[in-house]
Every structure is written in structure tokens, then in C-alpha cells.
Amino acid sequence: MPVLQGEQGPVWRHRTTKAQWLGWLGWLLAAMVFVACWQIMTVDTKWFFVEDAPKQAADLFSRAWPPKWSYVNTLWGALWDTINIATLGTLIGVIMAVPVAFLAARNTTPSHLVLRPFALFVIVASRSINSLIWALLLVAILGPGILAGIIAIALRSIGFVGKLLYEAIEEIDESQVEAVQATGASRAQVIDYGIVPQILPAFAGISVFRWDINIRESTILGLVGAGGIGLQLQSSLNVLAWSQVTVIFVLILATVIFSEWVSSTVRKNII
The missing domain is CATH 1.10.3720.10 (MetI-like)
Structure with missing residues (x-):
């Protein structure tokens, strides 16, 4: 843990300024990679179907409930x-x-x-x-x-x-x-x-x-x-x-x- 000299005496910090900048740079690179991967994965996605998904899910669950318990036999x-x-x-x-x-x-x-x-x-x-x-x-x-x-x-x-x-x-x-x-x-x-x-x-x-x-x-x-x-x-x-x-x-x-x-x-x- 680095110790920096301030006007009021030693100041304790978890990381040095260089380490903090490197940490932020790492987070920035991770975010850029995530955005790039997301664009690649969703390039063929039909967002109309995604928007309609809650309605379709509700319709499916309405047909799946109540269960047909007689079928268990x-x-x-x-x-x-x-x-x-x-x-x-x-x-x-x-x-x-x-x-x-x-x-x-x-x-x-x-x-x-x-x-x-x-x-x-x-x-x-x-x-x-x-x-x-x-x-x-x-x-x-x-x-x-x-x-x-x-x-x-x-x-x-x-x-x-x-x-x-x-x-x-x-x-x-x-x-x-x-x-x-x-x-x-x-x-x-x-x-x-x-x-x-x-x-x-x-x-x-x-x-x-x-x-x-x-x-x-x-x-x-x-x-x-x-x-x-x-x-x-x-x-x-x-x-x-x-x-x-x-x-x-x-x-x-x-x-x-x-x-x-x-x-x-x-x-x-x-x-």
C-alpha cells in the first residue's frame, strides 16, 4: 500500500496514481471488448421478436398452466x-x-x-x-x-x-x-x-x-x-x-x- 506525502503529512492510498490509471484503462478495455462482442452476437437479432417475447412467454405459460396431472401416470x-x-x-x-x-x-x-x-x-x-x-x-x-x-x-x-x-x-x-x-x-x-x-x-x-x-x-x-x-x-x-x-x-x-x-x-x- 503506497504512502504519499501530502501537505498535512503522509496520506495512505490503496494504489498509486499509476496503478489507478492502469486499473481504469483495464476497465475501459473490458467495456470495449464487451461492446464489440455484443455487436457481433446481436448482428442478426430480430429486435421485433425480442420486443414481442414477454407477450409470447405469457401466452405459453397460460397454455402450460394448470398442469395436466393425469398425464403423470x-x-x-x-x-x-x-x-x-x-x-x-x-x-x-x-x-x-x-x-x-x-x-x-x-x-x-x-x-x-x-x-x-x-x-x-x-x-x-x-x-x-x-x-x-x-x-x-x-x-x-x-x-x-x-x-x-x-x-x-x-x-x-x-x-x-x-x-x-x-x-x-x-x-x-x-x-x-x-x-x-x-x-x-x-x-x-x-x-x-x-x-x-x-x-x-x-x-x-x-x-x-x-x-x-x-x-x-x-x-x-x-x-x-x-x-x-x-x-x-x-x-x-x-x-x-x-x-x-x-x-x-x-x-x-x-x-x-x-x-x-x-x-x-x-x-x-x-x-
């Missing part, structure tokens, strides 16, 4: 499919992510030149492609249905679980591993008794957290034909049955809240 099967997609996809993804994580971790990979880069590539590739895109590709290959949704969730989960898990492996206490190695244990025994007990809480927390995320993602996979409640949502949107759409939104919200409660409860008891 036809959604239980689709909701169960959604939960199965998330659960089975998470399970498959976790099983596939475990060996990838051990190959990616510096302290457990058997090859730093070949296997570790390959494992890191798998993690990055999985995390780079959204589950909706995976589902779109798999529906084109396997056909519509929940199988495409399950595999899409699994492929997306590998990168998430693998990254967090291999970071947890690299952060273990190496003294415990050295103690197990000192007994003459094999490599598999070292992993089983020296590494796995240390990462088990993190592994459980990561898996449950990913399942919670997959519940959210699986609700929209039906929009591309991958099954679940998203398929019912797409059907209702196609016929402009807004009162049915409201029921689906409420059911999705309730499911997500329930999965969030399950996730937080399990992680609180494990970690």
Missing part, C-alpha cells in the same frame, strides 16, 4: 428408464474408468511413455464430447432405445471418474505403500493393500457424485432417441402439449432433487 415407465440409464451407465463407466485411472497416475502406471499418454488421451476424449453427442452418434449406430443412452452415459463418465480418481491416486501417502512393499508383497498386493484403502472413500464419493450428474444428463437423452423421459418430453413438445410439458418438468425436478439428496447423504456418510 404415463410417465413412470419412462422415468424408470431414465434412472436405469443413469445407474447402469454410471456403473459401466466406473468399471471402465478404474483401470484407466491406474494407467494415468504417475505412481501406478507401468509405462510413462506409452500407457500413461494413452490413458490421458482416453480421459480427455471422454470429457471433450458431451453425453448428448455420444447419444446422437450411438442412436445412429445402434438405433433408438435405452441401450444407446446407457453407453452414452458410460462413455461420458469414464473421463470424469478417471480424471478425479487418478488425481486421488497420485495424492496418496507413499509411506503406506513403502511399508507394504517392505513386506515383499507383489505389485497387485501393493495396490490392494497400500493404495486401494486410501482412495476408497474418494472413489465412492466420485462415483455417487457422477451418478447424480448422470441423472440430470439422462433426462434429455430422449431428445435424440436414446430413451427415457426425454422421449416423452420430445413427443409433448412436437404436439405443443404444454400442460404435459409442465408435468414432465415437475417430475424431472423432483427426480433431480431426490438424486441430489441421495448423493449428498451417501457422500456425507462415506467421506
